[in-house]
Amino acid sequence: MMPQTQPMLASAETKNMIEMQQVVKTFVNAAGEFTALRGIDLKLQEGEFIAIIGKSGSGKSTLLNMLTGIDHPTTGKVIVEGVDVYAMSESKRSLWRGRNLGIVFQFFQLLPMLNLLENVMLPMDYVGMYDIDERPKRAMELLRLVGLDEHAQKLPRAVSTGQQQSAAIARALSTDAPIIVADEPTGNLDSRSAAHIIDLFDELSSRGKTIVMVTHDPTMTKRTSRTVVISDGELVNETIAQALPLLSQPLMKELSNKVEHLHLQPGETIIRQKEKVDKFFMIAKGKVDVVLQGRRKDDVIVAQLGNNDFFGEVELLHGGKSIASVRAAVDSPAELLALSRDDFNWLMDESPLTEKAMGNIVQKRIKETKLADRRKKKRLFG
Structure with missing residues (x-):
């Protein structure tokens, strides 16, 4: 059982967890200006398992950085659980991120000198969550959830790539954040390990977590409850993307x-x-x-x-x-x-x-x- 997470209850009105309002992101460098996001309007709801797909350079990673508060939009707002993410100071936003978002990175970002148990406890330490004596027990419960309890004392390099990604998911769950954001979480995994990761996300979604997964692989969308397609910094109509999945993204956009x-x-x-x-x-x-x-x-x-x-x-x-x-x-x-x-x-x-x-x-x-x-x-x- 996953600690402190209740099964999602059916409701006539589903809660909006994330809302992006006319988000524009323009990068400026010596070569000039490049607009990566062009007026994004997007609502993501509680308990959804969302795949955000698009080709390289389409704006997927920039969109993810807006959702997580890692980067600032040029214009527009990002509202997460009623909080205007970019209205708070950098230090408050960092603490807010630790408590409200679990982030799974493509290359895991586990600290190599810490064992898996210590890696999972790290976010708890950062945000001051749970009593110090309670943290190891909670971290072990999460490692058990992802099938790694027997490897808790091992360093990341001593386990497989798939197990490192599973440990990264356990770490993302360590503060019981309501939103899990994953950047290409299966991109470096074999098909069996990738299927295990998707199974985990599906289970978490059924328990009420909002899962946002960025991927370049359209086959991943078969298991998600919703697909958001981005092309050249703009969102493609979701009905078109779901009804006619064999279309190229430029055709969907047109x-x-x-x-x-x-x-x-x-x-x-x-x-x-x-x-x-x-x-x-x-x-x-x-x-x-x-x-x-x-x-x-x-x-x-x-x-x-x-x-x-x-x-x-x-x-x-x-x-x-x-x-x-x-x-x-x-x-x-x-x-x-x-x-x-x-x-x-x-x-x-x-x-x-x-x-x-x-x-x-x-x-x-x-x-x-x-x-x-x-x-x-x-x-x-x-």
Whole structure:
């Protein structure tokens, strides 16, 4: 069991742990100015396991430095648990960071002359947390959590790379900080060690910790609850990144400027059965029902789609009129991103991988709808 951490409780309103408001970071050197972050607006919530991905030079590390208070934004605010991080003095910010953030560095940053137990106790000493006699016990509990209790007295060089990273995670947990920030935590690990680290983060998230993991590896996002994509210092629309993961990041960014944002009331119709479809839709928030309508007005809901799902691709790729109606779920509003037929065709031309994946989905959905239609007719007419 992890010390002093309670399982996260379900809540109608999730608490915002981190909020970035129009954060800009410009570096100035002899070569001139370079803007690494361009007006970042971002909210990260309690208990989320977030992957921040982007290519080298996209602004990932700069974004991380803004979240942790290591570097100052040129303009904008960073609010962590209601605290304006850059309104406090450097010394207060350092103490605040020690109590509220656990940081896992890419290259571990374990002190080589201290054993693993002493490395884990170090942040407790720095922020004056827990009684001196209590610290070894708490540090050992954390090493046990990451499977290193038998190696507690060993120096970092005496254990494997994966074990050093696990020790670094134990150290990040030593002050029971509500937020864990990890910079490329699996970048230097083999696949087995990397999977163990992700398992740990997943467990911590389930216990209410907010985990922010920066990575260049998009496969890591399969285990996270949310993916934030940054490209050239700007955030890519998250719905696009999740719904169409095979797109390149430049295409995701360009597509963000082409979509139309739609707000629908509960039960509002989006597509009518047997009518022409001129748009491709992605669900940003809420749910939609896919409905087969009969002559007796006996509607049958054949599928319900949720966040980051999409629809409209069957008609745009296969041709013909809509094979079913689509409407917002009756119990809640929905927010959609809509892409015109011309822009959808442009996207398919620009991303053959996405077009191929879409084609496979189209065939599957046509089969599912035909099967549902046969079942409906059998139920109505015997």
